Amino acid sequence: MQRHTISRMLLLSSLLCLFALLVTACASGAPQSSSNNSTKALADKxxxxxxxxxxxxGTLDPALASLNIxxxxxxxxxxxxVAIKGDGSVVDxxxxxxxxxxxxxxxxxxLKPNLKFSDGTPLTAHDIVWSINRALSPATKSPTASYLEPIKDWEKMVTGKINTLIGDSLIAKDDNTVVIVLGHPAAYFLTPFAIVTALTVNKKLLDKYGNTWTDHLQxxxxxxxxxxxxxDHNKGLSLVPNPNYxxxxxKLQKVELLRSGDINTTYKTYQTxxxxxxxxxxxxxxxxxxxxxYHSSPALAIVFIAMNYLAKPFDNIKIRQALALAVNKDLIAQNVLHGSVIPTNHLMPEGVPGYDKNLTGPAGVASTKGDQEKAKQLLQEGMKEAGYSSxxxxxxxxxxxxxxxxxxxxxxxxxxxxxxxxxxxTVQTNAQNSDVIVQQIMxxxxxxxPLQMWQSEIGNYADPQGWLSFNFAKGAAFNTMNYGQNKSSDAAAQQAVQDELQKADVNLDPQARMRQYNEAEQKLVNDVxxxxxxxxxxxxxxxxKLQNFTLQPLDVVAPDDWSNIYFVK
Known part of the structure; x- marks a missing residue:
């Protein structure tokens, strides 16, 4: 969970554990081992x-969060x-x-009866609708607003053409009823709707404190x-049970989310x-x-290098393919990361419905070892096309x-x-702080x-839409690579792929929809x-001693499931 998973694998991640998040049809990780003494520990333990x-x-504002932690x-x-459970199902x-x-x-x-915020004030349909509307306001600048794209007039709202969706597609019918109207069918809608963007916040804190409201979450x-x-920004966050939940x-009486140093320091601290x-x-x-x-679990998260189509020479597809095929991913997975990861040519992780086992890497190269001779050939062809003689x-x-x-x-x-x-x-490598690089990516x-190439990890929910359309479609919040949003000679072909993604998003035929996503993914991989x-x-x-806290691909604990997690003596 210390990976820098952006967004979530639900899945996603899943993060991105997503992102990772994550965020499914995959089985959970190894079960939490039981203590020899199963007696529940006292409250102070x-x-x-x-x-x-x-x-x-980075932020504790639901509308602004994109890192798994x-x-x-x-x-x-x-x-x-609604919420997502560890198995990927969506529940009320x-x-x-x-x-x-x-x-x-x-x-x-x-709504459930008598909902309250943690301070005991009533929570009604109006608070829920207001919170969703706030997340879509351009003034909020939510990086995950596109999770809610199916909502009717979403584009008009996020672009500032209209000031509110309340009373339009976001309706508080009465204190206990919320109605949401979509602009197009979206079989996947409830899954991204369950993610952090649409969570309900207490308006009175924003009215009172403005942009500093997250310093007053108590x-x-x-x-x-x-x-x-x-x-404490220097130490971390302390949570206690909400008496009005x-x-x-x-059963836990306190959760301390502590600043702990890098992964090596944290590992040593655990051992003490x-x-x-x-x-x-x-x-x-x-x-x-x-x-x-020790526990392990696959994650619905892909680690990748992004290349900005608006930064030369990455506007040339063959140069991008050359850089991709020069990389031996098997060597990285086995020799550098000690077999802890799975080398892949995919944009969607295994475990997401519609995962295409027949997908190849760029230029038809199936192996995750790359093809170094093909890479050299493509580099020369790409440089010639782009006007570089050497x-x-x-x-x-x-x-x-x-x-x-x-x-x-x-x-x-x-x-x-x-x-x-x-x-x-020669590639110059630049280490950055996590908060700096996330802002630069956006x-x-x-x-x-400010970026040409960068490391990233994406986790998301277990539907192809959350991996392909969410990251590559026209106007997608995480299309930071500017796919289809450039003036390269291949821009029209990229935009055709974006049109294919849009058609898949609204297709209610499950099999046809998966075929459309498979075809689009292969083209996206070819375009790197x-x-x-x-x-x-x-x-x-x-x-x-910690019971029922297990690793899982989704990196998520559903709200009600915290009642099952506790320490034994």
Missing amino acids: QIFRYPIGSSDF DINAIEMVFTGL QMAASHSISSDGLTYTFT EGAGAGPFMVQSY YGPKP GQLDYAAVPTVQLASAEKRND ISQLPLLKLAYFGDDSDFTNVVAVLAQQWQSVLGI NTTGNPG GWLPLYQAATQALINP
Whole structure:
């Protein structure tokens, strides 16, 4: 969970554990081992100490969160109409029930009775509708607003053409009934709707504190199973059970989300007994696997290199293909990451419905080892097309990556070496703080900078729409690579792929829809929309006394499921 998964694999991630998040049809990881003494520990021992890494949270605003570690905390404090469980199913949350019209366009939610924020003030349909509307307001600048794209007049709202959707497609029919109208059928709608963007926040805090409202979360910010006791930006976040939670109450009496240093420091701290969870550094994997507190799970998360179509020479497809095929992903997975990940050419992880086992890499190369001779050929063809007579004429290539990720620091070194040895291209590598690089990634949308190439990890929900359309469709919030949003000679072909994605999104025939996504994914891979490296996995140590806290591909604990997690003596 210390991976820098953007968005979520639900799945996604899943993060992105998503992102990773994550965020399914996959089985959960190894079951939490039981203590020899199954007697529940006393209340003063029900304190879960969880590491969040070197940095403070990026944000605790549901509308602004995109990193898994932020989302994990937010989903303990805030809830929405529906929620995603660890197995990927969507369940009613603040809604007691919901119905969908025969044409698939109108969703009606009946609320559970007597909902309250954690400070005891009533929570009604009007609060829910207001929160969703706020997330879609251009003034909020939500990076995940596109999760809610199916909502009628979404585009008009996010572009500022209209000021509100309240009374239009977001309707509080009365205090206990929410009606949401879609602009097009979307069989997947409830899954992204369950994600962090649409969670309900307490309007009075925003009215009182404005942009600093998340520094005052202890004043009744949400309605989740936990409430904020204190927040110290230098130390972390302390949560306690919400006495006004409408569901089963948590058995844990406190959750401390603590700043813990990098993965190696966190791992050592766990071994001293000061933490109850720690991700395993890959160099420690062989020894960790022998421990009885070791757990692992595949993650619905893809780690990749992104290349900006608006930054030369990445506007040329063959140069992009050359960089992709020069990389031996098997070597990275086995020699650098010690077999802890799965090398892949896919943009969707295995475990997502519609996963195409027959997909190939760029230029029809099936192997995840790449094809170094083909890479050299494509580089020469691409440079000729782009007007470069020699490698020395190429612009200086810069790769930004998360500097506090020691594992990926080693991956970057190998990538740079492979590009140099195979293609003769020198790539300058730049380590960045996580908060800096995330902001730079978002700022690259529609621009030739600030980034040319960068490391990223995406986790999302278990539907192809959340992996393909969400990241590559026209206007998609996470199309930071500017696929189809450029003036290259291939832009028209890219836009045709975007049209295919749009058709798949509204197709209610499940089989035909999956075929459309498969065809689009292959074209995206050929265009090197991403340079996928591997499907991530989670390896962690978990305090054996902690019961029912298991790793899973979705990296999610549903709000009501916190009532099943506790310590034994």
